[in-house]
Amino acid sequence: MSQKAHGVFIQRFMKFEKIEKELRDAREVFPRVKNWEKIVTEEFDSIEQDLEDLLDDCQDLTKFKAKFPSILVKVEKITTVNKDIQLHSINSDNPALPKTGQSMSNAENASTDWQRLRIEESILESPFMANLQVSYDILKPQLKLCLLCFSIFPENSEIKKRPVIYWWIGEGLVTLTRDKTAEEVGEGIFQELTEKGMIKPVYKNKSPMVTSYLMHPWIRLMVVSVARKAGFFDFDDAGKPMTVCPKSHRACLVLPTERIQGAPHEQVITLFNVNQEYLHISNLGWFSKQKKLVVLQLGRWQNSDSHHIEVDDAEFLKGLEEHTQLKYLSLCGISRITELPDSIAKLTNLKILDLRACHNLEELPSTIKAMKKLTHLDVSECYLLEHMPKGLGSLSNLEVLKGFVIGNSTSKDPCQLKELAELKKLRKLNIIVGNDAVVAEDDLKQLRQFETLRVLTIRWGGVVHSTPKESARLRRAATMTMESLSMPQNLEKLDLQCFPHNVSPNWLRSSNLKNLKRLYIKGGKLGSLQYVSGEAWNVKILRLKFLKYMEMNWSVMQEAFPHMVYLEKIKCDNLKSLPCDNNGVWENDKR
The missing domain is CATH 3.80.10.10 (Ribonuclease Inhibitor)
Structure with missing residues (x-):
């Protein structure tokens, strides 16, 4: 045999070995596939029977809604079992894959395996998914359209509420009503979709305030299927x-x-x-x-x-x-x-x-x-x-203004805070007192005139400057805000960041903030909160973060905040008497 012929023979032999190995691997996979199919089929049959019983027994829509979440709990358990099967099958039977530190890779490979087996198609064609779609079919048209927007987000992604509501407003899916802004209507849509079991709120550190949501993978499959059929979005064969x-x-x-x-x-x-x-x-x-x-x-x-x-x-x-x-x-x-x-x-x-x-x-x-x-x-x-352009006060429809920078001495005709008093619809305002801010006393007193304002955030030292002269200006600006600031009477949330003084100013007292429900203080020098006996706060949620000098014992705090249901304390060295858990959280068990 010539050398050339020998080389060809070796190449063909190696190719034959590769084919043989692939056939052996495939033969080993078949029992595992059959086992997966058996488990999935049995679980589908069980849930399908539950749903049939539910539909037979629940002629009343209210009873149906009340019992349906228990089915979703069972679905969640099945999904967890299936994920365990996927990861186990990859790690135990494929020695080429590392056993640890590959959770993301394993999940992606598992997903690929399931796609090859056309499992998603089987789920979509199952009687269970048809029954699951009943929960979609009974939604109001507005809720249906808003829900279909979730179809484009990747599986298991944490979906922030704010941009989705903005999207809805942009398309006109939510609009203002006589007593609610468009954003408040959007908040209501999220609440309704949560109550229907379509999305799940993400509670971070046990906080009652929710800003993000998750969608169960099977509900997402159903939503993608409906969105594709309705032409709401176009999707490829993989559902992207x-x-x-x-x-x-x-x-x-x-x-x-x-x-x-x-x-x-x-x-x-x-x-x-x-x-x-x-x-x-x-x-x-x-x-x-x-x-x-x-x-x-x-x-x-x-x-x-x-x-x-x-x-x-x-x-x-x-x-x-x-x-x-x-x-x-x-x-x-x-x-x-x-x-x-x-x-x-x-x-x-x-x-x-x-x-x-x-x-x-x-x-x-x-x-x-x-x-x-x-x-x-x-x-x-x-x-x-470093400043805001003059004329913002003429934007008469403005409801939310975040990042308003109080200008410095070099700013050419900047917008002043008092100009915003013309905004009769303003509900949320975020102010930055920059390192070189020039603060007018009249400006600070005008805040009291913001009758519609419900949420106010003030941050000191937010603009990027750090020279000694600018630091001195910041101290002067900080002093002005401590002495001359006046709070809007209808404020419900106050967020103070990088507080520049250690003494609590007069405007930070319960008597000046009677409607306040949420008080957040993050960073800075504040050493205490003023509390006069008999002047208790109505605050329900209190967050204290990175307050090195803050001092207050638990008994005084309870007296000062008798309505408090949630307290978060993060890196506040002198607040050790507060009975917070390892995550820095205390909750009122009686709420």
Whole structure:
């Protein structure tokens, strides 16, 4: 045999060995697959029987709703068992995989195994899923449409409430009523979906305040199936939302797409960034054609600040003026945006502008005062902003203003705090007293006139400066806020950050904040809370974080806060007498 022929023989022999090994592996997998099928089938049969009994016994819709959550509990248990089976099958039978430290890899591989077995299709075609969809079918039309928005979020992702509500407002799925703002209506939708068992609130550190939600994987499967059939979004074969949308009027930015591709029609109303971290928006022609676009969520929706987004060229912002129908624009968490073009003012229908955590943003355009329909403006965590443009007081529909920076002596005609007193609908205000802020006494006294204000946050020293001269200015500004500040009478939540003095000012007393229900104090020098016997607080939720000098014993705190149901204490060295658990939480068992 020649050397060449011998080489060919060796290659074919090795290929034969590889095929033989794959056949052996497949033969070993078959019993495991059969076992999985047996378990899943038995569990489906059990739940199907439960649901049939439930449907037979519960002619009354109220009784049906009351008993249905117990079925979901059983579903949760089955899902847990199935995950254990998946991970066990991978770790125990595949020696090529490490036994530890590979939980994420194992989960992804397990998911792949299930997809190969077409298990998801079996679930969707099962009588159980048909019965589960009953819970969707009985929803009101508004709840159905709002629920379908959850279809684009990845499985088991923690979904932040705020951007979803903004999305709903942008599309007009929720609108204001006679006695509620659109945002409050959106809050009610989340509450209803929770009560129906469609989503599950995430309670962090036992806090009664919920900002994020989860959706059970099987409910998500049902929602994706309905959204696909209804053309609410377009999905690929794996159930992931698509950028190109042949049927739907909504499109997504999803990995591994590197560039935004053109849509086949010009009727897209929503473009939502699901998981793109690097935005290459070079095809401006695609955007200019989308005359119907009302929701543009380019920024992050995730709850964590670790989800950072970069844009290759901020020039695309100039093309936004073409989208005159836009109602919600989010650039949240996008870097390399230093300014917004003056042409942003052409978005006269815009209601919500979310610029939170645009860390490179240095200035807002003066033309922003022309955006008369604006209800929400968020520039919090934009640490390079040194002042706000004059004219914000003319935005008569503004309800939420976050990140308002009190200007310095070099600012050219900045917006002053007293100008905001003209905003008769303002409910939430976040103020930053920068290191070089120039604070006028009249400004601080005007806060008392903010009759509609319910939530107020004040942060001292938020702008990035650190020279000795600027530190001295901050001390002067801090002194002014301690002496001249007056609190709005209807305030329900007060959040104080980096408090600059150790003595509690007169305005921080229960007699000046009779309607206050939530008090948060984070960081700074505050040494005590003023308490005069007989002047108890009505506060129910108290959060104290990073207060090195704070002193108060438990008996005094109980007397000062008799209505308190939740207390959180994090890194407050001198509050050791407070009976908090290992997580720094105390709850009133009698609530």
